[in-house]
Amino acid sequence: MTLRPIRLPSLDALLAFDAVARAGSFEAAAAELALTASAVAKRVAGLEERLDQPLFVRQPPRGLSLTPAGHEYLPQVRQALALLQAMPLHQRAGPRRERLRVSSTPTFARQLIVPALPGFTAAHPHIELELTLSVPLLAEGDAGADVEIRHGAVPDDIAADQVLLHDRLTPLASPALLARHAPLQTPADLLALPLLRTPLQPWAPWLAAAGLADTPEPDDGPRLVDLGLVLAAALASQGVALARLSLARHELAEGALVQPFALTVPAERHYGLVMHRPSPAAEAFANWLRNHCQGLDGAENSSGAR
Template identity: 30%
Template sequence: MLKHWPPLNTLRGFEAAARLGSFHKAAEELHLTQSAISQQIRSLESFLEQPLFFRSGRSVSLTDAGHDLYSTTQSMLLQLSVGIRRLEQYRKPNQLVVNTTPAFARHWLLPRLKDFHRQCPDVDLWLFTSFDAPDMATQTIDLTIRDDLGPQVECSYQELFNDRFYPACHPDLLGVPAEQRTTLHGEREMDWSHWVVQGGDDVGQRSNGLNFSDPGLLLDAACAGNGVALVSQLLAANARSNGLLTPLSERSIPGPSWVCLIHRDSEKSSLTRRFSGWLQASLMDIDEAGVRAG
């Protein structure tokens, strides 16, 4: 990288002159004098030690080096402009930053966001998903909802839902012999070893099959009829109500607890309280759906 960069104003002047093909028009656009633009271009050419424009009277055209730099400069200035505009989102007065897992966001929260927005249309929700739990002390997050959380400093800790897991598949697979169904394998509690160790029924699951590290993709695969999976009661609630999943057993086994961490600085915010209240009320609607505890 260059140890010294040309002043940004010289690059702005160069980009405008190159785009408009005129020092005079560039000066008008940037509200400068033509002599100021000419000086900026000379300064930039001196810095780069090569000409960027051919000059013929009042007419100018780009050299090969000028064409190359124009492409780079235009891309850089556009990216910088977009980056500066993006900063506006950090000072929105009604913004609420919520973190969760991609699976929870896609399978539980997204289908219900319309209801939240209907109840709280003034809340500017920013949904930030991540596979790993955030550090609430160092990241700009108001609250996080996850099944892989422990207490953190400067945060209130609240258990929301004790999840359970059960085997399920798409209804179209019910007529397929159990030994011919593909077994879908997940990680953590969605691994079939948990089902077997805790006394779950034999539903034809096998050790081979398709494997998923993302519980959301595992659920997507089950809903698409790719095989049988051990699914989360919470995450699968929407798919089950839409007829995309059917339980293969009346039993279920304990899963993780879904927890909400609220940053201390956001705890008394009316936005946080409204979202938290809506969240708890919505979770209460998730019932056992006929799955008996194992």
């Protein structure tokens, strides 16, 4: 048995045939396809030649009408075109999104970046932000990150112009913990409570400012190598945290933590933004984060912190 050769028409010819069948004339189909009427007529004629079948009856001036073969062929063509149009790769893509990978210390990401992210997304819908976490003291940030939020000393770990926040430190405790002890009248009374410790933030600067410079660093309890863990322990009434006001502002506003003393001291280590791979997306994120942090600095300063 001899197989008949397959006579596949061009996609352009099939689209022209479908358009002419709907529009009823070469001129109307040409307007739809952004072609000339002559070009549409040639495509249809080429299709008829390949099929060896007339698909339209030319009836000037009344226009075109389908032949029996055309009536039979049209639903098959439309089904094939519908399948092609349904394929995701054939659909017109929207505006290309620019990916941006940001590495941040965990607490800064959870307390400062994530709550404000809807504002960044609304302002920059074309940027696909991927936020990863670094490990304080144990490792540097994500090597593949475009932008890194780093916690360190100035100018050893971060440059002065990279600083995002000029944080202030103060003791914070849960109301439940304070209720279990005698009322705190002076900073010295704080020494009767468990003081949470972390290598990221020693108590010495605040104790010195409070007139307690001879007090050694606390050495009881777990050593928490993450500022977020220190806040979590304070919220669980395990001890008093020496905390950054910027990181604990939500807990203070909700009353989950309270500030026993008005005394604050400037943080010796800072959060800084380091740009590893400059790009329009990285610049947009950096500008947004700087503005966000400036607002936090302003709110903290206006709250009477000293």
